[in-house]
Amino acid sequence: MIGVVEGREAGAVPVTLVRKADFETWLRSQTATARRWLKASGFEAKAGQIQTMPAADGAVARVVVGIDSADGPWSTGDLPNRLPAGRYRIENARSTAEANDAALGWALGAYGFSRYKRRARPAAELIWPRRADRARIAALARGIYLARDLINTPANDMGPGELAAAARSLGRRFGARVSVIAGRALLARNYPLIHAVGRASARPPRLIDLMWGRSSAPRLTLVGKGVCFDTGGLDLKPSGAMLLMKKDMGGAALVLGLAQAIMAMKIDVRLRVLVPAVENSVSGDAFRPLDIVKSRKGTTVEIGNTDAEGRLVLADALAEAAREAPDLLIDAATLTGAARVALGPDLPALFSNDDRVAESLLAAGTAERDPLWRLPLWRGYRRMLDSRTADMNNVSEGSFAGAITAALFLDEFVAKNRPWVHIDTMAWNPSARPGRPAGGEAQTLRALFRLIEDRYGRRTR
Numbered sequence: 001m002i003g004v005v006e007g008r009e010a011g012a013v014p015v016t017l018v019r020k021a022d023f024e025t026w027l028r029s030q031t032a033t034a035r036r037w038l039k040a041s042g043f044e045a046k047a048g049q050i051q052t053m054p055a056a057d058g059a060v061a062r063v064v065v066g067i068d069s070a071d072g073p074w075s076t077g078d079l080p081n082r083l084p085a086g087r088y089r090i091e092n093a094r095s096t097a098e099a100n101d102a103a104l105g106w107a108l109g110a111y112g113f114s115r116y117k118r119r120a121r122p123a124a125e126l127i128w129p130r131r132a133d134r135a136r137i138a139a140l141a142r143g144i145y146l147a148r149d150l151i152n153t154p155a156n157d158m159g160p161g162e163l164a165a166a167a168r169s170l171g172r173r174f175g176a177r178v179s180v181i182a183g184r185a186l187l188a189r190n191y192p193l194i195h196a197v198g199r200a201s202a203r204p205p206r207l208i209d210l211m212w213g214r215s216s217a218p219r220l221t222l223v224g225k226g227v228c229f230d231t232g233g234l235d236l237k238p239s240g241a242m243l244l245m246k247k248d249m250g251g252a253a254l255v256l257g258l259a260q261a262i263m264a265m266k267i268d269v270r271l272r273v274l275v276p277a278v279e280n281s282v283s284g285d286a287f288r289p290l291d292i293v294k295s296r297k298g299t300t301v302e303i304g305n306t307d308a309e310g311r312l313v314l315a316d317a318l319a320e321a322a323r324e325a326p327d328l329l330i331d332a333a334t335l336t337g338a339a340r341v342a343l344g345p346d347l348p349a350l351f352s353n354d355d356r357v358a359e360s361l362l363a364a365g366t367a368e369r370d371p372l373w374r375l376p377l378w379r380g381y382r383r384m385l386d387s388r389t390a391d392m393n394n395v396s397e398g399s400f401a402g403a404i405t406a407a408l409f410l411d412e413f414v415a416k417n418r419p420w421v422h423i424d425t426m427a428w429n430p431s432a433r434p435g436r437p438a439g440g441e442a443q444t445l446r447a448l449f450r451l452i453e454d455r456y457g458r459r460t461r
């Protein structure tokens with residue numbers, strides 16, 4: 001259920017999208033009655049302005065909506081919640097691009113998180129515009145819905161076990177193989193950092209491993225930070241900073257939603273998704289500041305701060321990912337407050353060791369209106385992670401360039417000379433905007449999907 005439905009256009013209320021620049025010309029093609037009504041209502045086709053038009057019997061005969069062509073899909077993002085419940089159709093989507101934008105914005109705006117509370121009113125529904133790429137738009141919307149649901153579900157109902165169950169159920173739907181290593185087995189199987197971060201919680205840590213696609217296809221590996229709640233550990237966060245930390249599995253949610261879209265569209269890859277799923281908790285068994293832990297890769301890591309836990313669990317997962325030298329390795333994580341200080345909530349930070357992949361992803365983000373911004377993997381700052389007693393510290397002493405040093409930490413665990421993309425994201429809309437309800441968000445999912453579909457294409461058989 002994505003608010004965009006199959007159905008007959010007859011009986012659906014027509015919606016006309018009008019650019020302000022075209023308004024006067026368009027108005028001249030309308031009946032005198034319509035012109036009078038629009039004038040009397042103060043409709044000027046300003047972006048976001050919605051005007052319902054009555055039939056003689058008082059029913060809603062049609063809807064006119066002001067749009068700005070720069071808004072792309074967001075032009076229809078408010079309609080599912082602002083129009084009276086019922087069925088609508090876009091009467092003037094003249095190209096595939098317009099149809100896709102209208103349907104995507106509608107679908108993303110129709111999302112509601114209703115696990116614990118019935119939504120105030122049902123979303124208005126859109127009949128698929130004839131020219132839209134239905135399968136692709138639906139796959140993207142469903143992937144984004146999945147990610148938003150996973151993020152919005154509070155930590156009491158979305159621990160490492162529930163995240164693993166979500167991956168298992170996703171795998172079942174698409175015939176993927178899902179294996180999970182849990183608890184002390186992580187030590188036996190050499191995932192010491194994942195275990196160290198997660199062991200304090202009553203809900204044991206896990207490494208989730210999903211595998212899908214024909215074995216000889218190019219290998220695409222996605223790694224997502226799955227910190228189901230981040231208290232900071234013994235370096236406890238103050239309450240304000242802890243408040244939103246149910247979203248600290250936003251990277252995991254993003255890669256699971258993206259994986260769903262990839263599998264639904266049968267992209268021709270051998271897909272692997274790795275999610276280290278942990279809760280960064282406080283207990284007598286918690287890992288401590290200045291502990292030194294030997295990583296999966298074999299290098300030793302000094303714990304300068306237990307609140308820099310994301311890079312620790314990612315390090316072991318990335319080391320495992322790197323073992324099979326994938327064609328492309330992508331990780332996503334709600335990794336640093338510093339990335340948010342630098343770029344704010346709307347722009348996830350992109351880091352990559354491959355300029356061509358980075359440029360393609362930035363272009364895909366622009367085309368999909370799912371932006372991200374590149375920050376440098378500035379090797380000169382690597383020394384900030386030097387430790388006197390171990391191969392590396394998990395934090396730097398100062399507070400300069402926190403998003404960069406976090407990315408440089410991860411860089412130690414990926415294969416050299418292999419394309420790697422790291423995304424440091426907010427995974428959250430602090431307030432609602434058209435098509436982007438407040439709460440969990442799958443930022444960069446569409447950008448990544450476009451990069452991946454362009455690079456690999458669909459399976460032909």
Ligand code: BES
Pocket residue numbers: 230232248305307308309310334335336337338340395396402426
């Ligand atoms: N999950 C946080 C990062 C975070 C904080 C993301 C706020 C989005 C909003 C991460 O685990 C963390 O706590 N990072 C620390 C790192 C520091 C201890 C070097 C941070 O950013 O303060």
Ligand code: MN
Pocket residue numbers: 230232306307308309310
């Ligand atoms: Mn933390």
Ligand code: ZN
Pocket residue numbers: 227230248307309310334335
């Ligand atoms: Zn965290």
